[in-house]
Amino acid sequence: xxxxxxxxxxxxxxxxxxxxxxxxxxxxxxxxxxxxxxxxxxxxxxxxxxxxxxxxxxxxxxxxxxxxxxxxxxxxxxxxxxxxxxxxxxxxxxxxxxxxxxxxxxxxxxxxxxxxxxxxxxxxxxxxxxxxxxxxxxxxxxxxxxxxxxxxxxxxxxxxxxxxxxxxxxxxxxxxxxxxxxxxxxxxxxxxxxxxxxxxxxxxxxxxxxxxxxxxxxxxxxxxxxxxxxxxxxxxxxxxxxxxxxxxxxxxxxxxxxxxxxxxxxxxxxxxxxxxxxxxxxxxxxxxxxxxxxxxxxxxxxxxxxxxxxxxxxxxxxxxxxxxxxxxxxxxxxxxxxxxxxxxxxxxxxxxxxxxxxxxxxxxxxxxxxxxxxxxxxxxxxxxxxxxxxxxxxxxxxxxxxxxxxxxxxxxxxxxxxxxxxxxxxxxxxxxxxxxxxxxxxxxxxxxxxxxxxxxxxxxxxxxxxxxxxxxxxxxxxxxxxxxxxxxxxxxxxxxxxxxxxxxxxxxxxxxxxxxxxxxxxxxxxxxxxxxxxxxxxxxxxxxxxxxxxxxxxxxxxxxxxxxxxxxxxxxxxxxxxxxxxxxxxxxxxxxxxxxxxxxxxxxxxxxxxxxxxxxxxxxxxxxxxxxxxxxxxxxxxxxxxxxxxxxxxxxxxxxxxxxxxxxxxxxxxxxxxxxxxxx
Numbered sequence: 001x002x003x004x005x006x007x008x009x010x011x012x013x014x015x016x017x018x019x020x021x022x023x024x025x026x027x028x029x030x031x032x033x034x035x036x037x038x039x040x041x042x043x044x045x046x047x048x049x050x051x052x053x054x055x056x057x058x059x060x061x062x063x064x065x066x067x068x069x070x071x072x073x074x075x076x077x078x079x080x081x082x083x084x085x086x087x088x089x090x091x092x093x094x095x096x097x098x099x100x101x102x103x104x105x106x107x108x109x110x111x112x113x114x115x116x117x118x119x120x121x122x123x124x125x126x127x128x129x130x131x132x133x134x135x136x137x138x139x140x141x142x143x144x145x146x147x148x149x150x151x152x153x154x155x156x157x158x159x160x161x162x163x164x165x166x167x168x169x170x171x172x173x174x175x176x177x178x179x180x181x182x183x184x185x186x187x188x189x190x191x192x193x194x195x196x197x198x199x200x201x202x203x204x205x206x207x208x209x210x211x212x213x214x215x216x217x218x219x220x221x222x223x224x225x226x227x228x229x230x231x232x233x234x235x236x237x238x239x240x241x242x243x244x245x246x247x248x249x250x251x252x253x254x255x256x257x258x259x260x261x262x263x264x265x266x267x268x269x270x271x272x273x274x275x276x277x278x279x280x281x282x283x284x285x286x287x288x289x290x291x292x293x294x295x296x297x298x299x300x301x302x303x304x305x306x307x308x309x310x311x312x313x314x315x316x317x318x319x320x321x322x323x324x325x326x327x328x329x330x331x332x333x334x335x336x337x338x339x340x341x342x343x344x345x346x347x348x349x350x351x352x353x354x355x356x357x358x359x360x361x362x363x364x365x366x367x368x369x370x371x372x373x374x375x376x377x378x379x380x381x382x383x384x385x386x387x388x389x390x391x392x393x394x395x396x397x398x399x400x401x402x403x404x405x406x407x408x409x410x411x412x413x414x415x416x417x418x419x420x421x422x423x424x425x426x427x428x429x430x431x432x433x434x435x436x437x438x439x440x441x442x443x444x445x446x447x448x449x450x451x452x453x454x455x456x457x458x459x460x461x462x463x464x465x466x467x468x469x470x471x472x473x474x475x476x477x478x479x480x481x482x483x484x485x486x487x488x489x490x491x492x493x494x495x496x497x498x499x500x501x502x503x504x505x506x507x508x509x510x511x512x513x514x515x516x517x518x519x520x521x522x523x524x525x526x527x528x529x530x531x532x533x534x535x536x537x538x539x540x541x542x543x544x545x546x547x548x549x550x551x552x553x554x555x556x557x558x559x560x561x562x563x564x565x566x567x568x569x570x571x572x573x574x575x576x577x578x579x580x581x582x583x584x585x586x587x588x589x590x591x592x593x594x595x596x597x598x599x600x601x602x603x604x605x606x607x608x609x610x611x612x613x614x615x616x617x618x619x620x621x622x623x624x625x626x627x628x629x630x631x632x633x634x635x636x637x638x639x640x641x642x643x644x645x646x647x648x649x650x651x652x653x654x655x656x657x658x659x660x661x662x663x664x665x666x667x668x669x670x671x672x673x674x675x676x677x678x679x680x
Contacts, residue, residue, distance in 0.1 A: 048647055049206035050660040052603065053678070054136040054192060054199040059185030063178070064090075070177060077110040079118065087120050090180065094129045101145040101575050105614050106568040108149045116160055116564055127165045127180055128153050134168050135624045136192050136199050138448050138657075139441055142628075144621045148579065150190075151617025152571070154605025156563040157189055168192040188674065202678045203603075203660065211444040211655055214467075222301030223268050223446055223464075230268075230446050238303045242280035245308040249274040249292065252320035252591070253440070253630060254300050255354070256462040257328055259409065261450045267298035268446075269464075272306070273314060273323035283308045291316075293323035295331075295417065300443055302466050309418035312425045319591045321630030322435035325354060325461035326424070329436060333359040334420050335410045340403055342367030347401040351392075352378035354461040355407035357436050360385050363405075365432050371396055381437065381459040436460040440630025442467060442655035465630050467655065470593065474549035475501040477542075479533045479581060482506035485597070485638075486554040487515055492645050493552075494524045503546045505529045505539075534576050536584045543588055551589055553582050553596040555615075563610040574611035579618040586622060591631050595652055596623060597638040603660060604675070624657040636661055 064070075071080030071088030080088055093111045095104055108128060115126045133146035150166060157164045167183050168191070169176075183191045183198055192199045212232050215221050219234045226233075242248060251274040260268045273293035276286050286292065286308055294311035296304045314323040332355045340346060346363045350356045351372030363370045364386065371391045372382055382392050398404050412420075427433045437460030441449035446464060453462045470476070476493055480486040481504030493499040500523060504512070508530045516526045527546060531538045555578040561570065582596050601609040602616025619635050626633030636651055638644055639662035647661040 048661060049651060049654070050203045050662070050679075051206050051656050052201050052658060052660075053204050054134075055202050055678075056197050057186045057188060057191075057200050059182065059187065059198070063181040063185075070180075073111045077107060077114075079111060079114055079121070082120065087124055089123075090125050090127055090184075091115060091121065092127045092129060092176070092180070095131065095133070095146055095149055097131055097143055097146055099145060101148040101579055101614070101618050102568070102572045104145045104149050105152050105571050105575070108152060109563070109566060109568060109571065112153065112156055112164070113564055113566075116156065116163065125163060125165055125184075127167055129173075129176065129180075130166070130168045131171060132168070133621075134192050134201075135621070135628075136194055138445050139439055139452055139628055142621045142624050144579075144583075144618055144625055147621030148575065148614045148618035151602045151605065151613035151615070152563065152610050154190070154603075154617070155601070155607060155610035155613040156605075158605045158607045159562055159564070159610075162189075164189070166190040170194060201675060203675055204678045206654060206656070206659065211442075212446060213444070220301055220303040222298050222304070223443055224298075225263070225266050225268060230450075232301070232444075235298070235301060238301075238305055242278055242305075244280050245282045246280040247276055247283060247286055247292070247306050247308055247311060248278040249296065249299075249304050249306055250277050250468070251296075251299055251302060251304050251466045252468070253324035253466065254443075254464050255324045255326075255328055256449055256453055256464055257354075258407065258453070261453050269298055269300035269304070270295060271324060271327040272296045272299035272304055273320040274304075274466075277303070279308075286311065291320075291323070293320075294327050294421065300446070300464055300466070302468060307414065309414045310421070312421045315428065318435060319630065321438045321440050321463050321465065321591070324463045325436035325438060326428075327421075329354040329358040329461060330362070330424050330433065331417065331420055332407060332410060333362045333405070334424060335412065336405055336408075337362050337366065337368075337403070338420075338423075340366050340368050343369060344402040345369045345371065345400070346403045346405060347371045347373070347396055347398060348405045349373050350407060350456070351387075352381050352459045353407065353456075354436055356405075357381075357385070357460055358433075359405045360387070361433050362427075365427070368403075371401065375456065378459050438463050438630050440465050440628060442627070444655040463630050465632070467632075467653075470497070470499070470550050470652070472498040472500055475503060475547065477503045477505060477546070477548040477551045478554060479539075479551065479585070480506050480554035482509040482512050482528065482530070483554065487511075488645065489552055489554055489597075489648075490515065490519060490526075492648060494519050494522050496645075497649065500524050502526045503529060503542075503548060505531055505533050505542055507532070533581050534584075539581070539584050540588055548589065548592060550593040551585055551595070553585055553594065555581065555597065561610065562608050566610050571611050571614060574615045575618065578612075578615035579622070582619050582622055586626055586631075586633070593632040593634075593652075594623070594626065595634045595636065598635050600637045600639055600660060600662060603637050603658075620658045627657045633657060634659065 069088040070090045073093040096107050115121050130146045132143045133150045135142040153166050179193050188200045214232045215234050219236050220238050221232045222235045224233050251272045253273050254269045255271040276288050276290040291314035292311040293314050296306040346368040348356050348359045352374040373395055379392050439458050440463045443464040443466050449462055476499050478486050478490050512528050519526045529542055533539050596619045598616035598619040601613040602620050605613055623633035623635040635658045637660040644661050651659045651661050
């Protein structure tokens with residue numbers, strides 16, 4: 001089958017709208033997937049903390065040549081049969097996103113092994129097409145199970161150079177062959193197609209990115225807007241003595257509102273969720289340690305001030321990110337709709353946004369006849385709220401409705417706000433209302449958050465999370481803590497970070513008692529729990545008897561094997577040891593910081609380490625997804641050794657979801673894979 005060159009070029013070079021984010025992608029100089037020799041661009045020592053960035057590449061614009069043949073792997077996983085005695089030039093296998101990680105990887109492994117071992121296909125290439133297997137920017141969705149398949153295929157690419165291409169798309173792609181032609185025209189072996197652009201992964205130094213940097217020292221800071229744009233500036237005034245009904249809060253998350261993105265205000269943030277640090281002399285209903293959410297001024301920072309009437313308790317089963325979605329959105333909806341009569345027709349504009357989603361819930365509770373306008377891409381979320389298709393549209397004529405709700409700023413005194421919060425608290429307690437869907441960004445990524453909000457395509461609420469250091473008096477769980485790497489991590493946490501309470505979990509191992517005595521002599525309290533952390537019930541019981549405040553999931557490099565000899569059972573065992581444990585921890589530890597040690601194999605596709613690469617790539621994606629939900633998570637593509645341990649502190653202080661803490665000899669006169677193109 002031949003793909004017209006002009007159609008392929010249209011996919012590759014489709015123009016972006018003016019409203020799209022400026023400088024979203026750089027343009028890589030590399031347009032070939034083959035290793036190339038570079039002249040060093042970066043003087044001095046090689047960077048030691050690396051991250052992945054997706055950059056745009058441009059190819060020749062030519063489609064497949066005349067007579068080029070493509071074929072698709074069947075639903076049963078069989079390779080296409082030759083036609084006229086000739087096999088296809090390009091064989092396409094598409095992943096099944098409905099499976100878990102083991103299932104997705106197994107369904108890719110079969111055709112992959114068959115293709116690589118069938119001599120008839122020696123001159124052909126295999127294109128593995130995935131959907132949302134990679135996240136090309138912060139906040140983007142990713143399918144963790146499909147991401148594991150990316151790790152597996154990366155290993156196969158290095159074991160069989162030039163034979164396999166990885167292509168990720170956002171959804172079912174009607175012009176898939178045009179997309180594949182556009183990707184192959186770049187010469188890249190791994191690519192994601194987003195909005196008509198072909199993007200490829202590149203490693204870069206952690207300090208090359210655009211994240212905001214908190215000021216040095218212990219003084220509280222907050223997000224402000226100045227002449228140079230957004231910045232994090234000291235605000236020592238939040239530490240002043242409290243008066244009256246003032247409340248000082250340790251902020252964990254804050255809701256982002258249209259007023260924050262408007263550019264009109266210097267100090268940003270009107271609502272926050274966190275923990276009470278201190279209270280004024282007239283506060284009667286709150287005390288230090290209480291979890292609260294409510295209104296606060298300039299609250300995008302670790303500490304903020306509020307007032308008792310403007311706060312309400314946070315239910316124990318809510319995360320701080322969920323709690324931060326409530327105050328402004330539901331107060332706005334309640335202020336506008338509290339007096340709506342049953343049967344009244346209510347039009348909610350921008351129904352998929354924060355205030356709109358809150359208004360839908362409240363109007364439904366009041367018995368109103370609800371209609372909604374929203375972008376078509378968000379309609380599935382509205383259907384989940386119980387709205388039939390005939391009540392959802394891109395636009396409605398406003399004259400036919402009794403009430404038209406729009407997200408507008410309201411002005412009410414503290415007594416009225418307090419009364420409304422009390423009413424809302426009762427509705428939440430009764431299960432009538434639910435917190436909103438969350439898309440979360442670290443406050444150091446505030447630029448990305450405001451850009452995301454300005455697009456108007458989000459659902460629910462955009463939230464900024466606030467980083468807090470690990471308190472040395474809090475309890476840290478190390479899974480795999482009885483193994484060699486786990487012991488190194490435990491020693492580092494105690495001797496270098498000053499951690500005073502440790503729980504080490506894993507199988508029975510010699511030398512564990514000696515390790516406990518060693519760490520106890522250094523001033524730590526250490527509990528060793530022998531259990532299978534891959535058993536969800538055992539892990540849940542462990543966390544019940546040993547409540548923890550942070551977790552380091554240690555799973556060392558797994559036994560290798562070339563992809564051609566891997567079996568589904570071997571893949572499943574690797575995924576269970578690394579990825580399943582991390583998934584259980586993600587679900588069980590709530591908003592406690594979770595650090596997982598993957599391995600460079602997930603990023604690099606280390607030959608002979610296909611199972612480890614799959615599990616590690618899944619870990620990397622899971623931590624991205626965890627951050628997207630507003631939960632603290634970090635994956636370290638861990639290269640064991642003293643250098644990696646020394647970089648541990650620097651890495652966990654970052655806002656990235658994936659960091660590779662290893663050195664790259666960027667100036668050596670050696671072939672450099674495209675992944676390292678930006679480092680040399």
